[in-house]
Amino acid sequence: MGISDKANSFKIGIAGLGTVGVGVVKILQENAELVAKRAGRTIEIVSVTAANKDKDRGVDLSSYEWVENLNDMATDERLDCVVELIGGSEGPVLEMVETAIGSGKDVVTANKALMAHHGYRLAGLAEEKDSAIAYEAGVAGGIPVIKTLREGLAANKVESVSGILNGTCNYILSDMRVSGRNFDEVLKEAQEKGYAEADPTFDVDGIDTAHKLTLLAALGFGAKPDFDALETQGIRYITAEDINFADELGYRIKLLGTAKVQGEKIMQAVEPCLVPTNSTLGRTSDVYNAVLVQAQPVWKNVSVGLGAGEGPTASSVVADIIDLARDHKHPIFGVPANDLESVKWGGSDDFVAPYYMRFEVEKSAEAQEGIKEKLEQAGVGVEKTLMKDGFVVAMSKAVSGGDVRAAVKDIAEEAVILRIEE
Ligand SMILES: NC(=O)c1ccc[n+]([C@@H]2O[C@H](COP(=O)([O-])OP(=O)(O)OC[C@H]3O[C@@H](n4cnc5c(N)ncnc54)[C@H](OP(=O)(O)O)[C@@H]3O)[C@@H](O)[C@H]2O)c1
Structure with missing residues (x-):
């Protein structure tokens, strides 16, 4: 035949x-x-x-x-x-x-x-x-990231899977950085241009990324897919100021889905993170997606491409x-x-990493010093601080998300806290 x-x-x-x-x-x-x-x-x-x-x-x-x-x-x-x-x-x-x-x-x-x-x-x-x-x-x-994980990397023990998995969020964050405009303005224009849905919830609140990370974590770690075990935060609260401060510190803000082995647990979260400007994730802008797998013995594997649209998806x-x-x-x-295994999942609070914190303050050198001192008293080592336009920004040494949130809660009623993925 x-x-x-x-x-x-x-x-x-x-x-x-x-x-x-x-x-x-x-x-x-x-x-x-x-x-x-x-x-x-x-x-x-x-x-x-x-x-x-x-x-x-x-x-x-x-x-x-x-x-x-x-x-x-x-x-x-x-x-x-x-x-x-x-x-x-x-x-x-x-x-x-x-x-x-x-x-x-x-x-x-x-x-x-x-x-x-x-x-x-x-x-x-x-x-x-x-x-x-x-x-x-x-x-x-x-x-073709499922094929990559399931077949191409079948010989490997996966240590982490991390990615920019939603083109709409990446487009909005990239535009906010280039134009200096705030989230609402950029979202509205993205909707007018057809880059964002009329109801953007699934995209900008991280749910779409969470669906995808659930599948990647199952594939990477041989775990039962468990959407409900995944903590999810979107990008609505990211401001133009955060993007500028990140830039000044040598980072870009990206909505990341990350699952990684840490001790007995597999930590996973969908949340906006800082990534180094010159890293693969940092350089992935506009509607592009990127997936980074760290595994042994292959070490690192990176895939970048278009994550949505007629041609790429139909392909x-x-x-x-x-x-x-x-x-x-x-x-x-x-x-x-x-x-498939029932694994112990960890969440945002368990990720041990450096953190970015932004506080709104009265303009004074004491405020900058005061925040540094209070963080250190609470056991959060501070790598650097900067003060600008009524804000103090601090970058911590590696600490758990739970500890950094507890320390910040005692210092300020409102502050933005973002994990730094080095
Ligand atoms: N668009 C992307 O870039 C993209 C990327 C990755 C994955 N996906 C996924 O691909 C799937 C399709 O997305 P899409 O963007 O192509 O959606 P879409 O443009 O909204 O198309 C959905 C299609 O389903 C049809 N439909 C709706 N309800 C139906 C029903 N009860 N019975 C039969 N047909 C019905 C619609 O019919 P009518 O045309 O007659 O209204 C339409 O043809 C979704 O699961 C989406 O998450 C999409």
Whole structure:
């Protein structure tokens, strides 16, 4: 049988024809021959569906069946694979994915929320049915970071996974630095330009980053994915002043998702952090994402690329389809679901690191000295301080997040505290 033999084709249904779904249809139409060679057989779109049948999507869908009901696609015996590109972690989408797996089909999805909340259970179900769930596009869009962790670095013991995983936040923080404008102003413009959603909560409050970090931590540490164990803070409280002070100290502020081994625990948090200006994370600006893995014996592995958008995301979806067409199935989190461990998670307060603290004060040298003294009395070593525009900024020596927060609470009612990731 040749690669263009229809009887041997890998038959898919695509649910969701928005930004990513249309991108996938375009690749499968425009690069059909190339994709078939790489997959070893033709990828045949049998059926498609979306909320509104009559919408003009700028692609020719006339040769595909339109399915009215998600369940009909999930149970269609002709299909090898359902490609879920709708989004949302509950309701009909979850039901469709469960039904598709339950009826022995593979699933490809870009849906990190679904995988972060239900991935563990879905992985068990898929193993029972000998089907696969592939979700490369769900984490860092066009960067093949799941493949990197699960396959490329399979020989390694992972020590930490850290990344800029949300392009919208990175764009906002980069713009605030360059323009000197505050968060609200930059967010509003990003919404007008279509870089941020009308409801930006998932992005700017760190939830999207938390979904992605949940999956990376599971893959990196062979741990049961546990979204609820993850502390999450967004970027709304970062001011133009913080960005300027960070700059002056040789740092950039980035929303980081970090999971790292520290003693018996795996520490994890999503929070804005200072990273050195000249580091990979510091140099990753605008809508770019970056993922840094530290592992033994490889030492450091860095991936940078576009984390969202039609092309990058669809690229990862099609790569997963090709893998499955070749029958390359991998345990969903790198090891069988039963072997995933319940680990001891730590949070923000347990991270031992240097910290940045900003206090609003009366302008006086005594205020600067006073804060330094009080921090040191409370057991927080101070590396340096600076005073400017009615603020004192202090950089601590390595200390736990809990200790630094307790010390600051006794000094000021309000202060900004950010971890420094060296
Ligand atoms: N956009 C990105 O850059 C990106 C990056 C990484 C991951 N993702 C993930 O990819 C998934 C899709 O994102 P997207 O940006 O492509 O979303 P989108 O543009 O909003 O598209 C969603 C699609 O789902 C359809 N839909 C909504 N409810 C439906 C229902 N009940 N039944 C059938 N179809 C339904 C919509 O139909 P209509 O078109 O008719 O309204 C639309 O075609 C999400 O999980 C998202 O998190 C997106």
